[in-house]
Amino acid sequence: MQHDFCPGGALAVPRGDEIVPTVNRLAANFRTVVLTQDWHPAGHLSFASAHPGKSPYEIIAMPYGAQVLWPDHCVQGTRGAAFHGGLDIPHAGLVIRKGTDRAIDSYSALYENDRTTPTGLTGYLRERGIERLFVAGLALDFCVRYSAEDAVREGFAVVVIEDACRGIDVAGSMAATRSSFAALGVAAIAAREPVAATGPRIGS
Numbered sequence: 186m187q188h189d190f191c192p193g194g195a196l197a198v199p200r201g202d203e204i205v206p207t208v209n210r211l212a213a214n215f216r217t218v219v220l221t222q223d224w225h226p227a228g229h230l231s232f233a234s235a236h237p238g239k240s241p242y243e244i245i246a247m248p249y250g251a252q253v254l255w256p257d258h259c260v261q262g263t264r265g266a267a268f269h270g271g272l273d274i275p276h277a278g279l280v281i282r283k284g285t286d287r288a289i290d291s292y293s294a295l296y297e298n299d300r301t302t303p304t305g306l307t308g309y310l311r312e313r314g315i316e317r318l319f320v321a322g323l324a325l326d327f328c329v330r331y332s333a334e335d336a337v338r339e340g341f342a343v344v345v346i347e348d349a350c351r352g353i354d355v356a357g358s359m360a361a362t363r364s365s366f367a368a369l370g371v372a373a374i375a376a377r378e379p380v381a382a383t384g385p386r387i388g389s
C-alpha cells in the first residue's frame with residue numbers, strides 16, 4: 186500500500202486507495218503482519234524510461250524472462266515509495282523492501298522475478314511457525330499474484346482476500362491470475378466472510 190500505487194501516484198492501480206480501511210481492519214486480527222514495499226533505485230530496469238524508445242506497459246525480454254515496463258515508481262526515499270498515509274498497522278513486525286536490485290524486478294514478497302533470489306521472507310515465516318498466509322493489497326494481478334504463487338510453492342496454505350485487493354489488468358493479467366490461483370489451489374475469499382470459517386489458526 187504505497188502512494189505510487191494509489192490514485193494520483195506514478196503507477197496508480199484504479200481505486201487502489203479504496204482498500205486501505207479494509208486492509209487496516211483485517212490486519213488488526215493478525216498477530217504476525219508483514220508489509221511489502223516496492224523500493225527501487227533510480228534507473229531501475231523495470232522502468233520504461235531506462236530503455237530508450239520503450240513506453241510503459243510494453244513487454245520486453247529480460248535475462249530472467251518477460252518483463253512489463255512500468256512508469257518510474259516507488260523510487261527509494263521518495264514520497265511515492267512511502268506507505269499510504271491512511272495505512273494504520275502499527276503492529277506490523279516486518280517490512281520487506283523489494284526490487285532493490287537495479288537489474289531485477291521483484292513482484293513477489295518471497296522471490297525476485299528471476300524466481301530464484303529469495304527476499305528472506307520464507308525463512309522469517311518458517312522460523313515463526315507460520316503455516317498459512319492471508320494476502321491483501323496491490324496489485325492483485327502482479328505483486329499479490331506472484332506472492333501467492335511463490336508461497337504455495339514454498340508449502341504455505343494461501344488465502345487471497347480478493348476485495349482487499351485491486352488489479353491493474355495489463356495484457357490479460359487478471360484472467361491469468363484467476364487461472365493460476367485455481368490451478369495452484371490459492372483460495373480466494375471476501376473480507377466480509379467470517380474468517381473463523383476458514384480454519385482454527387487465524388491470528389497466527
Ligand SMILES: [Zn+2]
Pocket residue numbers: 223224225231258259284
Ligand atoms: Zn516496482
